[in-house]
Amino acid sequence: MRDGLTPLERAVLVTLEACQREAPGRAVPTALLYGRLCERFSLGPEAFVAVLARLSRRRGR
Numbered sequence: 685m686r687d688g689l690t691p692l693e694r695a696v697l698v699t700l701e702a703c704q705r706e707a708p709g710r711a712v713p714t715a716l717l718y719g720r721l722c723e724r725f726s727l728g729p730e731a732f733v734a735v736l737a738r739l740s741r742r743r744g745r
Contacts, residue, residue, distance in 0.1 A: 688742075696721060696735055 689697070699720050703712040718732050 690735075692725065692727070692731075693735055693739055695724065696739060699724075 687694075696717070700712060700717055703716060703720065714736075718727075718729070721727055721732065
């Protein structure tokens with residue numbers, strides 16, 4: 685894809701969307717999102733926070 689996202693960033697967004705569909709109208713806890721991603725990726729907390737920071741900066745554009 686040519687959206688400029690890394691595969692991990694794309695996985696975060698897809699996982700976030702899936703979690704939002706499970707509990708509509710509620711915020712997704714960060715710990716839940718992190719746990720779901722750790723099921724699929726070897727991801728440390730620092731890397732996870734860095735990905736969230738990059739995605740939040742992109743959203744502000």
